Amino acid sequence: MTDRVNTRELILEILLQVTREQEYSHIAIRGVLDKYRYLPKQDRAFILRVSEGTLERLIEMDYMINQVSKTKVNKMKSVIRNILRMGVYQLKYMDAVPDRAACNEAVKLAVRKGFGGLKGFVNGVMRNISRNLSQLHFPDPDKNPLEYLSVQYSVPMWLAEKWTTDYGYENARQSFESFLAPSVTSVRTNLTLTTPEKLKAQLLAEGVTVLENPRVDYGMFLFGYDTLDSLPSFREGKFYVQDTASMLAVEQAEVSENNYVIDVCAAPGGKSAHMAEKLMGTGMVEARDLTPYKVELIEENIRRCRLANMRAVCQDALKPDPDSMEKADIVIADLPCSGLGVIGRKPDIKYRMKPETMEELAALQRQILSVVHNYVKPGGMLLYSTCTVNPQENEENAGWFEKTYPQFRLLAMEQTFPDRFTDGFFTAKFKKENI
Numbered sequence: 001m002t003d004r005v006n007t008r009e010l011i012l013e014i015l016l017q018v019t020r021e022q023e024y025s026h027i028a029i030r031g032v033l034d035k036y037r038y039l040p041k042q043d044r045a046f047i048l049r050v051s052e053g054t055l056e057r058l059i060e061m062d063y064m065i066n067q068v069s070k071t072k073v074n075k076m077k078s079v080i081r082n083i084l085r086m087g088v089y090q091l092k093y094m095d096a097v098p099d100r101a102a103c104n105e106a107v108k109l110a111v112r113k114g115f116g117g118l119k120g121f122v123n124g125v126m127r128n129i130s131r132n133l134s135q136l137h138f139p140d141p142d143k144n145p146l147e148y149l150s151v152q153y154s155v156p157m158w159l160a161e162k163w164t165t166d167y168g169y170e171n172a173r174q175s176f177e178s179f180l181a182p183s184v185t186s187v188r189t190n191l192t193l194t195t196p197e198k199l200k201a202q203l204l205a206e207g208v209t210v211l212e213n214p215r216v217d218y219g220m221f222l223f224g225y226d227t228l229d230s231l232p233s234f235r236e237g238k239f240y241v242q243d244t245a246s247m248l249a250v251e252q253a254e255v256s257e258n259n260y261v262i263d264v265c266a267a268p269g270g271k272s273a274h275m276a277e278k279l280m281g282t283g284m285v286e287a288r289d290l291t292p293y294k295v296e297l298i299e300e301n302i303r304r305c306r307l308a309n310m311r312a313v314c315q316d317a318l319k320p321d322p323d324s325m326e327k328a329d330i331v332i333a334d335l336p337c338s339g340l341g342v343i344g345r346k347p348d349i350k351y352r353m354k355p356e357t358m359e360e361l362a363a364l365q366r367q368i369l370s371v372v373h374n375y376v377k378p379g380g381m382l383l384y385s386t387c388t389v390n391p392q393e394n395e396e397n398a399g400w401f402e403k404t405y406p407q408f409r410l411l412a413m414e415q416t417f418p419d420r421f422t423d424g425f426f427t428a429k430f431k432k433e434n435i
């Protein structure tokens with residue numbers, strides 16, 4: 001490892017940004033990896049592995065530390081708490097890091113960050129866990145099944161309880177387990193610019209490992225690349241990073257030539273771009289979002305994917321737009337949600353989301369739906385979707401919508417649960433009767 005930059009200090013920086021400053025984990029990690037692009041691949045892989053792994057397993061790390069430390073984790077200084085968490089992660093999950101190195105580096109980092117007075121404490125906790133790793137106890141799955149789920153898969157108790165109540169214990173267990181599996185990059189071929197065969201050949205030539213997506217013939221999973229920006233195929237717009245469940249949601253909309261589509265909450269533009277690509281240069285997709293920053297993200301994707309039949313517009317979905325009344329063949333309402341289906345890619349969601357926020361989000365979704373359904377033409381479609389797994393935001397909202405707006409008929413509704421290759425996702429497709 002290079003000694004000009006201390007990789008563990010960068011990992012600590014990421015953990016502090018996420019746990020203290022409430023930064024999103026993928027943004028904090030990406031920020032550091034982008035800034036230190038010049039580091040050797042091995043160092044960057046270490047930063048990614050330890051920061052992602054520690055953040056995914058915070059509850060388990062705290063449970064272990066609390067067994068050996070008189071000062072409980074929630075009473076520790078945040079720097080010390082996070083040094084211990086990342087140190088214990090290395091002890092438990094990284095055989096390639098010798099225990100002695102994990103302990104020594106944790107102590108050195110505490111000193112470097114101005115906590116020399118606590119070096120004995122850090123040393124004591126780390127060495128105690130290292131010596132007794134196999135003797136630490138964990139909740140018994142038979143006696144305390146919910147506590148077991150919470151600690152084993154690092155999910156808060158309320159979420160273990162709620163998911164078990166809503167969908168059953170085994171579904172909860174499998175979903176939580178899938179959140180901890182290494183995440184994959186799922187991509188969709190831009191069929192307006194290339195074919196899956198040609199894209200695959202180009203990616204292989206760029207040194208990427210490619211696995212075909214068995215559920216979508218233009219989808220693939222990519223492994224073994226450094227950053228997407230470093231791939232010419234990405235910069236040339238030949239593929240878009242998109243989860244399988246999102247691709248299947250767009251397939252449901254049955255877009256046809258010359259359709260006018262309004263996507264009311266569109267940034268960064270994944271579903272809109274997919275729609276525009278399916279229109280093969282015809283029709284128009286209007287991709288709207290709340291802020292100029294979000295609109296710029298959409299515009300970047302329009303440029304990169306070279307889509308002439310898509311435009312980005314700044315528009316609050318809660319404010320009725322008189323010019324759009326009954327104009328759209330398809331309205332996409334992929335609304336802000338609790339995001340429980342994407343915890344595998346964004347682990348901080350499981351620590352931040354609260355039941356009361358989920359209630360607020362379910363109410364916000366109803367408010368947005370009650371405005372944007374007006375944009376659908378008679379005979380047109382409304383596609384409601386979320387990337388969450390929560391009956392209140394999903395089936396209950398779909399049921400509420402059908403009851404409140406009887407001119408819409410529910411054609412199909414699907415909840416997918418997360419697995420290693422797919423997010424948890426919900427779609428409900430409605431048709432506006434031709435009356």
Ligand SMILES: C[S@@+](CC[C@H](N)C(=O)[O-])C[C@H]1O[C@@H](n2cnc3c(N)ncnc32)[C@H](O)[C@@H]1O
Pocket residue numbers: 246264265266267268269270271272288289290291294315316317318334335336337
């Ligand atoms: C789930 S994301 C959309 C993802 C997008 N459909 C895609 O596939 O790439 C929800 C989006 O809703 C936007 N949003 C939240 N409140 C909004 C509002 N009142 N009006 C418009 N957009 C809003 C957020 O900025 C966010 O970009």
